[in-house]
Amino acid sequence: MGIAAVLKRVDGQQVRNLPDPTGGVFDAAGDLDRVLPPGSEPFPLLNQFDPYGSVVFAGQQMNEHLAELDTIQQRALTPIEQHGLQRLRALAERCRGSDLQLWFLGD
Numbered sequence: 001m002g003i004a005a006v007l008k009r010v011d012g013q014q015v016r017n018l019p020d021p022t023g024g025v026f027d028a029a030g031d032l033d034r035v036l037p038p039g040s041e042p043f044p045l046l047n048q049f050d051p052y053g054s055v056v057f058a059g060q061q062m063n064e065h066l067a068e069l070d071t072i073q074q075r076a077l078t079p080i081e082q083h084g085l086q087r088l089r090a091l092a093e094r095c096r097g098s099d100l101q102l103w104f105l106g107d
Contacts, residue, residue: 002032003031003051004030004104004105005102006091006105021083032084035085045061057104069085
């Protein structure tokens with residue numbers, strides 16, 4: 001399954017049926033381990049990912065997270081990888097400045 005991202009409320013309830021950037025709705029961004037940079041690159045937030053555990057980011061961290069995503073999206077990515085990053089960006093933008101949390105879940 002790899003690393004997936006979901007948006008949760010403070011009470012732990014997952015936010016569902018978010019507008020997908022390419023149409024329809026979605027609940028999670030998946031298989032992010034394919035596009036996340038190796039730990040040697042200078043990404044303070046993205047380097048915290050644990051492929052076997054969970055990492056949680058708060059709304060106040062989303063500006064930095066979005067900047068890191070901008071850097072990754074400039075790489076040569078497959079259409080599937082681009083779509084995953086578009087969904088992740090949609091989650092991060094919804095989380096920014098709110099009391100929601102962005103959860104990254106490893107296997």
